[in-house]
Amino acid sequence: MDRLLDCFVQTFGINKDQIIPLKLAYQSIPEWDSVGHMTLVAEIETVFDVRLDSDDIIGMSDVFKAIEILQKHGVALNDVVLAKSR
Amino acid sequence: MDAVMNDILAQHNPSSVAILDADQGTETTYGQLLASVTRTSDDLRRELGRGLVFQLATNTIASIILYLACLELRFPVCLLDAGSAKRLEPLLQAFDPEAVILPTELEAPRDFRPGAPLADGTYKMCLRNPGRRALPLHPDLSLLLTTSGSTGSPKLVRLTQNNVLANAHSIAGYLGIQPGERSIQSLPMHYSYGLSLVNSHLAAGATVVLTRHSFMRPEFWGVFDRTRCTSLAGVPYIYETLHRLQFDPKQHPSLRTMTQAGGGLRRDLIQSFHERNSSAGCRFFVMYGQTEATARISYVPFEQLGEKIGSIGIPVPEGHLSLAPAEDSDQQELIYSGPNVMMGYAETAADLAAGDELRGKLRTGDLAATDSDGFFFLTGRLKRFAKLFGRRISLEDVEKDIEMRYSIRAAAIDREGQLLVYAAAGHETDRVGIARYLAQRLSVPPKYITVDAIAEIPMTASGKKDYKALSS
Numbered sequence: 001m002d003r004l005l006d007c008f009v010q011t012f013g014i015n016k017d018q019i020i021p022l023k024l025a026y027q028s029i030p031e032w033d034s035v036g037h038m039t040l041v042a043e044i045e046t047v048f049d050v051r052l053d054s055d056d057i058i059g060m061s062d063v064f065k066a067i068e069i070l071q072k073h074g075v076a077l078n079d080v081v082l083a084k085s086r
Numbered sequence: 087m088d089a090v091m092n093d094i095l096a097q098h099n100p101s102s103v104a105i106l107d108a109d110q111g112t113e114t115t116y117g118q119l120l121a122s123v124t125r126t127s128d129d130l131r132r133e134l135g136r137g138l139v140f141q142l143a144t145n146t147i148a149s150i151i152l153y154l155a156c157l158e159l160r161f162p163v164c165l166l167d168a169g170s171a172k173r174l175e176p177l178l179q180a181f182d183p184e185a186v187i188l189p190t191e192l193e194a195p196r197d198f199r200p201g202a203p204l205a206d207g208t209y210k211m212c213l214r215n216p217g218r219r220a221l222p223l224h225p226d227l228s229l230l231l232t233t234s235g236s237t238g239s240p241k242l243v244r245l246t247q248n249n250v251l252a253n254a255h256s257i258a259g260y261l262g263i264q265p266g267e268r269s270i271q272s273l274p275m276h277y278s279y280g281l282s283l284v285n286s287h288l289a290a291g292a293t294v295v296l297t298r299h300s301f302m303r304p305e306f307w308g309v310f311d312r313t314r315c316t317s318l319a320g321v322p323y324i325y326e327t328l329h330r331l332q333f334d335p336k337q338h339p340s341l342r343t344m345t346q347a348g349g350g351l352r353r354d355l356i357q358s359f360h361e362r363n364s365s366a367g368c369r370f371f372v373m374y375g376q377t378e379a380t381a382r383i384s385y386v387p388f389e390q391l392g393e394k395i396g397s398i399g400i401p402v403p404e405g406h407l408s409l410a411p412a413e414d415s416d417q418q419e420l421i422y423s424g425p426n427v428m429m430g431y432a433e434t435a436a437d438l439a440a441g442d443e444l445r446g447k448l449r450t451g452d453l454a455a456t457d458s459d460g461f462f463f464l465t466g467r468l469k470r471f472a473k474l475f476g477r478r479i480s481l482e483d484v485e486k487d488i489e490m491r492y493s494i495r496a497a498a499i500d501r502e503g504q505l506l507v508y509a510a511a512g513h514e515t516d517r518v519g520i521a522r523y524l525a526q527r528l529s530v531p532p533k534y535i536t537v538d539a540i541a542e543i544p545m546t547a548s549g550k551k552d553y554k555a556l557s558s
Contacts, residue, residue, distance in 0.1 A: 010532065010533055011531055011532075011533055012531065012532075013522055013525050013526070013531070013532035027300075030169065030170075030529070031531065033300070034300045034301065034302050034323075034324075034327065035323060035475050035530075035531065036531055037302065038302075038323070038326070038327050038330070039531040039533055039534070041330075043533065053332075054330070054331040054332050057302075057330060057331060058302065058303070058304060058331065
């Protein structure tokens with residue numbers, strides 16, 4: 001989970017405490033525009049060594065969706081952190 | 087007078103649709119647009135008289151009407167990104183506009199009175215507090231565009247009504263834009279390429295389709311298909327993204343034309359889009375331009391793209407390209423002449439009174455060569471710019487900004503589409519802080535900016551920063 005949060009931190013230049021899973025979404029901050037989105041996709045692909053298809057890329061519109069998509073690709077994320085942030 | 091009305095709006099069938107707002111589901115015909123622009127220009131003339139206007143532009147009907155009204159009146163209007171209102175301050179300071187026109191929900195800038203509603207009421211005009219002397223403005227000055235999100239001193243491109251009309255007709259000519267076409271407004275209006283979409287389609291009597299959705303959302307393509315759009319424009323990163331999303335033109339039966347500008351697209355992607363568009367019966371135009379030439383300078387005729395991958399093509403109608411010996415280089419500089427070449431730059435309010443300094447001839451700052459068919463190819467850059475996401479960033483401005491702000495020596499270079507800044511300081515250079523500052527200032531993801539500490543910036547024998555040594 002930390003590695004995923006780092007992707008958001010790295011891509012958007014925000015602090016970890018700004019990552020509120022239900023609020024941080026596509027176009028919710030100026031940094032997460034279409035350019036930021038593709039940067040995030042590239043970062044997640046590098047960090048987790050996955051190849052996202054077009055449905056994944058379009059569907060990854062918030063932090064939870066990113067978690068879901070990574071789980072679909074067999075990436076195990078720490079569920080405890082996830083439950084707590086919900 | 088009345089050039090915009092006569093040249094663009096009144097030429098077309100008053101009942102055909104000029105602007106289709108797909109999100110609101112409203113259509114504005116040429117007849118209605120003409121009436122709205124007339125009414126709005128009357129309001130502007132009454133409220134303002136001729137004065138410098140800053141317009142925070144959005145891709146909306148109101149924004150287009152206001153822009154056209156200013157252009158018609160030759161009220162110099164500077165189009166700016168409504169999304170980055172916080173970067174307005176240095177421009178306000180440097181140019182001291184008479185009025186700021188902005189969406190109703192945004193706050194009036196400091197020193198400006200709260201505004202009265204304009205156009206359809208979604209925009210308002212805030213006038214400067216009284217007491218200051220009006221600026222002298224050159225009578226031909228009509229439009230001001232920013233060259234990029236560069237840092238340091240703000241720099242505007244000074245354009246005339248004639249520049250805009252000439253380039254609009256020229257683009258409509260070589261693209262063969264017909265009244266039945268529908269162009270989706272995929273790029274922002276404050277950006278020269280985005281503005282040229284509006285200008286060229288209105289000049290041709292075609293339809294501009296507006297949506298707030300980004301090209302990478304399914305909603306955008308829903309609008310595209312539902313309103314039967316015929317053309318799509320994109321900068322390189324849009325094409326890179328469409329490629330990643332396995333974009334297939336065949337899935338959008340109304341699509342007939344794709345255009346690309348705003349920086350060089352990778353050759354393999356040009357080839358790939360050439361192939362998939364050809365097989366779908368869709369024309370693909372690779373183009374080149376600069377805001378200094380209003381927008382468009384050259385294009386590759388789509389039938390010849392297969393043999394001319396990597397070329398910037400031939401000059402647009404009414405334009406001319408040539409090569410001239412370049413300073414500090416053994417290569418040739420690309421020179422463009424045409425009716426769309428700007429009057430010059432403005433860095434201060436005083437520059438707005440200046441006349442046509444370029445007289446139709448623009449040194450592009452790009453190094454180029456030509457082949458036996460008269461097609462041009464870029465070979466390098468004379469001016470030092472980085473091109474990130476279709477935006478041109480002056481490396482010199484980045485350096486100046488960092489040097490002033492952090493009191494250190496800095497050298498900025500473009501390394502494969504990333505901005506690399508060398509910061510020279512004896513101790514404790516705040517590399518992360520500098521990178522973060524630049525990312526914010528330039529609106530670029532921090533990932534694309536690297537700041538490296540270096541003991542000393544290498545210098546050439548003639549006392550200039552040695553970029554060759556830094557790049558190797």
